[in-house]
Amino acid sequence: MYEDFDKKGYLFKRNIADGRKDWIGEGYTSTFYDPFNPAARTAFWKLINEKIYSKGINAWWLDATEPDMHSNISVEKRKEVMNPTFLGSSTKYFNAFPLVNAKGVYEGQRSVNPNERVFILTRSAFSGLQKYAAATWSGDIGARWEDMKAQISAGINFSLSGMPYWTMDIGGFVVEERYEKHQPEHVEEWREMFSRWFQFGAFTPLFRAHGQFPYREFYNVAPESHQAYKSMVYYNQLRYRLMPYIYTLNGKAHHQDYTMMRGLVMDFPADEKVKNIGDSYMFGPSLLVNPVYKFKERSRDVYLPRGQGWYDLFSGQFHKGGQAIKADAAYGKMPVFVKEGSIVPIGPAIQYTSEKTDKPLTLYVYTGKDASFTLYEDEGTNYNYEKGSFSNILITYNEADKNLTIEDREGDFAGMQINRVFNIVILTPKNKKPLDFNQKTDKTINYAG
Structure with a gap:
């Protein structure tokens, strides 16, 4: 395969010429194909169709689409190792790599099986990515409370960029040793953080947990009698009960260019107080989501946008809009409010x-x-x-x-x-x-x- 792609000019060659090796085992010389070349995209699809799709695999996890031909080198070096592209200078086209890469897989699958929906999960994005059935996850994030908080604004800003399908590794990917080693004095904090992150994830466009050890299955996080386990079961079931609402939002994203995870400024532009709120958002037109991102926090400051009242999703209690409240945030409860009307x-x-x-x-x-x-x-x-x-x-x-x-x-x-x-x-x-x-x-x- 390498010789064929090389002969046809489908590969970026600088990484090989420089003798760089990846970090797997003893290290191997490697490179990426040039997805800006339509013929290279076709050849890449032909390869993965023969080796993977034809065997029954029907979803794609396209990692390292920055592109990350060699980890931990600067952006300037990354541009050097993919220069030139088929279309021209990497300085001009670098950021569009994930777009054309997804395009080749999407069009390839539809060419051989036009009746089956494509699904792509990719680590980087570029404007228009959603038209190729691609969702973006936020990469190998840390597993700390501050990392969880950062994901709220990350998801909001991604959505404000005009792309509706965002997701993250619930619980974080890179885990601190105190959690990874299951140190007894830190187990309860891991359980609480993971369950809080899980609550947040239930109200995002794609709901998925992923990461390094410790394992993420409910029964590996906590025993059935534990409140973390009970919380995860509840929010998992709630997510699936909300499927008529969520699937409708997906339909609107396609047919009406809708955005599912909405910064408050999108729906309440006349309310000056929402302009700098980065830890609350609307999930669809009705649900105001307020993740809890501090250890042992059992209440959370929430601003309720003016112009309408708000119902507590779980208790049904009504609150007037245009005010900040101290919302209940018991271990198994993330504050979510439903817009009046x-x-x-x-x-x-x-x-x-x-x-x-x-x-x-x-x-x-x-x-x-x-x-x-x-x-x-x-x-x-x-x-x-x-x-x-x-x-x-x-x-x-x-x-x-x-x-x-x-x-x-x-x-x-x-x-x-x-x-x-x-x-x-x-x-x-x-x-x-x-x-x-x-x-x-x-x-x-x-x-x-």
């Missing part, structure tokens, strides 16, 4: 995102202002939505007459659930209701579209 669909417990169920969908209606939500659905695993195979159900609430309306479904797709049940839970400023998946609903609607 919201409809949040919550589904049944599921084990995986594409699990089909005919169980009811519960609409939590947070009154006080008019509200609307358009429930988006499609086939889930293919590209038929590009051909119009998807549906929207508009749900509105009118504060003046207290009426909730579920409009006729628009659109259809193969396998669509025609008849379904909506349970309705109404919250008002004076009638708080906790988030209880077993509570009695206010009304049940049998819907046939």
